[in-house]
Amino acid sequence: MTPSQRLDATFAALADPTRRAILARLAQGHASVVELAEPFAMSQPAISKHLKVLEQAGLISTAQDAQRRPRKIEGARLAEATAWLEEYRQFWERRYSALDELLGQLQAKPPKSKRKRR
Amino acid sequence: MTTTINDKAQISLPSDTEVRVTRDFKAPRKLVWQAHTEPELFQRWIGGYPGWSMPVCEMDVRPGGKFRWRWRSDDDGTEFGFHGDYREVDAPGKMVHAEYYDPGDFGGAMPTDNPAIIRTTFTEKDGITTLVVSMDYGSKEARDAAISTGMTDGMETSYDRLDKLVGEQRGG
Numbered sequence: 218m219t220p221s222q223r224l225d226a227t228f229a230a231l232a233d234p235t236r237r238a239i240l241a242r243l244a245q246g247h248a249s250v251v252e253l254a255e256p257f258a259m260s261q262p263a264i265s266k267h268l269k270v271l272e273q274a275g276l277i278s279t280a281q282d283a284q285r286r287p288r289k290i291e292g293a294r295l296a297e298a299t300a301w302l303e304e305y306r307q308f309w310e311r312r313y314s315a316l317d318e319l320l321g322q323l324q325a326k327p328p329k330s331k332r333k334r335r
Numbered sequence: 336m337t338t339t340i341n342d343k344a345q346i347s348l349p350s351d352t353e354v355r356v357t358r359d360f361k362a363p364r365k366l367v368w369q370a371h372t373e374p375e376l377f378q379r380w381i382g383g384y385p386g387w388s389m390p391v392c393e394m395d396v397r398p399g400g401k402f403r404w405r406w407r408s409d410d411d412g413t414e415f416g417f418h419g420d421y422r423e424v425d426a427p428g429k430m431v432h433a434e435y436y437d438p439g440d441f442g443g444a445m446p447t448d449n450p451a452i453i454r455t456t457f458t459e460k461d462g463i464t465t466l467v468v469s470m471d472y473g474s475k476e477a478r479d480a481a482i483s484t485g486m487t488d489g490m491e492t493s494y495d496r497l498d499k500l501v502g503e504q505r506g507g
Contacts, residue, residue, distance in 0.1 A: 218408075222376055224479075225378055228348065239364075263469060264416065301347075301482070301483065302346050302482070305346060305354075305482045306345070306346045306356075309344040309356050309358070310343060310344040310358075311348070311384075312380065313344050313358045313360075313380075315380040316360065316367075316370055316381075317342070317360060317361075318362070318380070319370055319376065319379050320360055320362040320367065320370060320382045321361075321362075323366055323369075324361075324362060324366065325371075325372040
């Protein structure tokens with residue numbers, strides 16, 4: 218997968234509330250399919266389907282435990298997606314910090330007193 | 336109840352073709368609106384990148400009115416810009432404009448043929464103005480290109496150059 222395809226897979230996987238809830242649960246520690254299915258009104262096969270999408274996107278993996286096959290979160294892929302947007306966010310934040318400054322100046326000096334240069 | 340202020344820009348991807356930026360400002364929305372619609376004010380915050388100047392900042396903010404913005408690198412004089420027209424203007428609450436990227440001699444991966452449709456809303460509560468900028472690039476590829484490259488890269492490059500320059504000055 219190219220970096221761009223990886224980002225696509227990550228965001229597609231994240232575009233579902235159940236999958237985000239599963240990730241939030243796994244952020245607290247390993248969990249088996251049965252444990253993951255518990256809070257949802259969903260069958261285990263339905264949960265397994267979501268897990269497959271998350272696993273294919275590289276967001277989770279199956280830990281080494283043949284019996285329970287617990288799932289665990291993989292931070293790297295999520296971090297990659299976050300970094301991509303974070304740079305863009307900082308780009309806007311720099312602009313808006315400058316706007317904050319301008320708005321502060323304008324409010325300190327009411328625009329009523331529009332000086333006319335002659 | 337206290338009003339919380341999100342004074343750090345937040346980014347979301349509401350659909351495959353859109354990116355949305357949300358930010359609060361401690362100012363009445365009339366003032367935030369002015370800072371977005373009066374060229375001399377707009378230039379003061381959007382044009383102020385280290386290493387870049389904004390030689391062209393023309394905007395005629397009314398439905399059908401045109402705008403043209405251009406940035407120039409202090410370093411080597413390369414230029415790029417945006418131009419387009421205002422589609423909807425409802426002061427001081429909402430404006431919609433169509434924005435074309437003009438790569439100049441700077442380049443970039445952003446498409447130049449289809450405009451991005453930018454919807455900006457200004458809402459005020461308890462003296463705090465919330466700005467929501469929704470940018471629709473018409474396709475996922477164009478949206479991703481805009482996030483990944485285009486202006487972001489240009490400005491980052493400029494920062495890198497500045498860092499290097501400062502480093503060289505210190506070293507020499």
